[in-house]
Amino acid sequence: MELLQNSEQTQQTEVSAPQPNDTTTSQETSTSFQSMTAQQLVDQLALLLQQDELPERKIVEQIRGQFIRRKERQNESNATEQGDLEAQEIRLGELLASFKERDRKRQEALEALYQENKGKKEALISRFEELFKSNEEGAEFGELYAKFTHIRDEWNAVGALDPKEQAALNKRFYELRDEFYDLKAINDDLRQYDFKKNLEAKQALLQELRSLDDVKDVITAHRKLQEITAQWHELGPVAKELRQEINTEFKQLAGAQHKRHQDFHDKRKATEEENLQAKTNICAKVEELLLDGALTTHNAWVKATEQIKEMQAEWRTIGYAPRKDNDMIYQRFRAGVDAFFRHRSEFAKKAREHSDEVLKVKQELIERAKALRESTDWEATAEAFKQLQKEWQEAGSVSQKYSQKIWEEFRENFDYFFDRRKKEGTRKSDIYHEARKSLAIKREILKELTAINEGEEPENLRDLLAEYNDRWKQAGAVPHKDKEAINAAYRELLDALHGKLRKHRSERRLSGYGASLGNLDAKGSNLQTEHARLQRHLDRQRAELQTYENNLTFLNVSSKSGSSLLSEIERKRDHLIADIELTEQKLRLLLQKEQEAEQEVQE
Incomplete structure (x- = not known):
């Protein structure tokens, strides 16, 4: 504007x-x-x-x-x-x-x-x-005076002049008027009468000038001074012996009012300069706030908004700046405030989008918590809940509109599960005590199996392993934290001992197979047919091994059930590898037998 x-x-x-x-x-x-x-x-x-x-x-x-x-x-x-x-x-x-x-x-x-x-x-x-x-x-003086009166009335009737030219014309007119009154030909009585009237009028104006000191509004007092000054100059002279005294008093009173008016403007100018500096400082604070780079969180923007509002309130308490600067400094302040609220709106939009994403993540965490609340695997589930709580904190914050609601829904699953675990505390203590006993028994079994594995192989090893397996099952469950380790040690010993059994068994099976090759013709069979059968059997074994290998590649071992299944498949794979080696040995033995038969035919 x-x-x-x-x-x-x-x-x-x-x-x-x-x-x-x-x-x-x-x-x-x-x-x-x-x-x-x-x-x-x-x-x-x-x-x-x-x-x-x-x-x-x-x-x-x-x-x-x-x-x-x-x-x-x-x-x-x-x-x-x-x-x-x-x-x-x-x-x-x-x-x-x-x-x-x-x-x-x-x-x-x-x-x-x-x-x-x-x-x-x-x-x-x-x-x-x-x-x-x-x-x-x-x-004749009477005729001159009548013309003077007519000219004076016409002069007073003429309207205002340009202020730049008014003073010079008025000065010339007043000089002529004073000279006219001083004419020696003027009637003395008339002059004295005019002098008396002019003196009374000027004394009244002087009294008005004195009363201006009581006018608190300096501008109003100055305007009244201008009116009194104009009236003073319009009045004629007083007696010569009084002119200097009354004019001096007028100049002193008028000068005091002019000085008061000038002091007022000087003070207002200084105040306006101070106001300009104060407003410039506020503008600098607004601009510095935008350049600070710290407005990256919701709390930071809330704090900055309060600062902006305080600056706006402070701005309203400051008066006008100099006329030439007033609009400019206001536009600068307005631009800074507009830029601040524009950036705040952009941040709020991005924050809402981020809050929506966090809300989805936390809703998924709530669903995961609901799936765990009925679990009786107390230790594992407690750890899972701790992990959920960590993920909840790392996910970030959501809008206050949903914050309390989803937190209460999330927390309710925690309270439900841990209340159940607390009620099961006594029973859990008994179970844990029994599990510690089972752990001691199973550790003793592992010591015995280790001694067997490191010593000479007993003739009744197969029967011993069956007995140890029954004792292991009867020992019962162990504490959860020890379960995986002790089972792995047990499986390792079993695999080593069963490996010895499989080695002897493979040797016996291979020896028996070699002896059975001599009876093939008596049974109505031949070496070529047996070779084909054995080759097909080897192909099926290798295909089955490839299946195990693929399952091991794609099996998810993140859960405890996945870990158990992995161990089972590895054991089956190892057994199958041993069977494949046995089949390959049989094929080599059969190939040797075929070569011997061909030599006999040639001889």
Whole structure:
């Protein structure tokens, strides 16, 4: 929203515009504007512009200033209020443009009136100068005085002049007027009478000047000083013996008021400079807040938003900056605040998207917790719940709208499971005690099996292994943390001992197979048929081995059931490898037998 006029145009308009006699009216008008809303301010300006007489510039400036204050106090989060304010701002701009155009035309008309009045007063001065020539030619004083009175009345009737030219013309007129009063041909009684009246009037003006010290509003006092000064110069002289004294007193009183007015403007200028510096510091803080790089969390943005609001409140407490800087510094502050809230909106959008992703993750954790709550594997499930809780914390935070609800739902599964475990505490203690006994028994079995494995092989090894297997089963369950290790040690010893049995068994089977080859012809068979059969058997074994290998590759061993299954498949694979080696040995033995048969045929 641009300013209505530059400072020079404002000064000219204020000189030409009629001043109110009662300053209270202006103050009441300003107060009424302060109580209006933004829309009421714009409506008031529209009503004033509809009148025949154009309103004073200071009234329009007050309306505009009050509107800007409404805009500064607008609620950033209320989109409806912000939209209404923007619409009113557009209306205000149009009305100000209309006023500016009409005021320009009024100023042009005023300039023309100034020129016309200047011409009239220059003509009156010429006529005044002619009176002195008439006096020199011996004209009757009464006739001269009548002409003087007529010229004086016409002079007073002429309207205002351009302030730049008014002083010189008035000075010339007052000089001629004083010279006219000093004419030796003037009637002494008339002169004394005029002197007396002028003295009374000037003493009254002096009293008004003294009373200006009691006027607290310096601007109002200065305007009144201008009125008194104009009236003083319009009055004629007093007696010569009193002129210097009364003029000196007038200059002293008027000078004191001029100094008071100048001090006021100097102080206001200094205050405006201080206000500019204070507002510049606030702008720098806003800009520094955006460049800080620490606004990466929700709490950081909340804290920064509070700081921005405090800066906005502080801004409203600071008065105007110098006219040439006031709009510029406001635009800088407005741009910084707008940029802050724009970045905050972008962060909030990304935070909502992230919160939605975290919500999905935590809902999945809730489902996993529900699946565990009925478990009776107390130790393993307790560890699983701890892992879920760790994942929950690492997942991040969600919107406050869902935070408490999903946490209570997640936590309810924990409470349910651990309440069950607590109720089972006594029974669990007994089970654990029995498991420790079972562990001791199984460790003793492992010692005995280790001694057998490291010593000479007993003849009844197969029977011994069956007995140890029965003792192992009867020993019962061991503590969960020891289960995997002790079972693995037991399987390892069993595999070693069964390996010895399989070795002897393979040797016996191979020896028996060699002896059976001599009986093939007696049974109605032959070596070629046996070779084909044995080869097919070997192919099936190798295919089965490949299946085991594939299962071992793709088997998920993350769970305890997967680990047990893996061990079982590995044992079957090892047995199958031993059987394949036996079949291959049989094929080599059969091949040797075929070669011997071919040699016998050739001989």
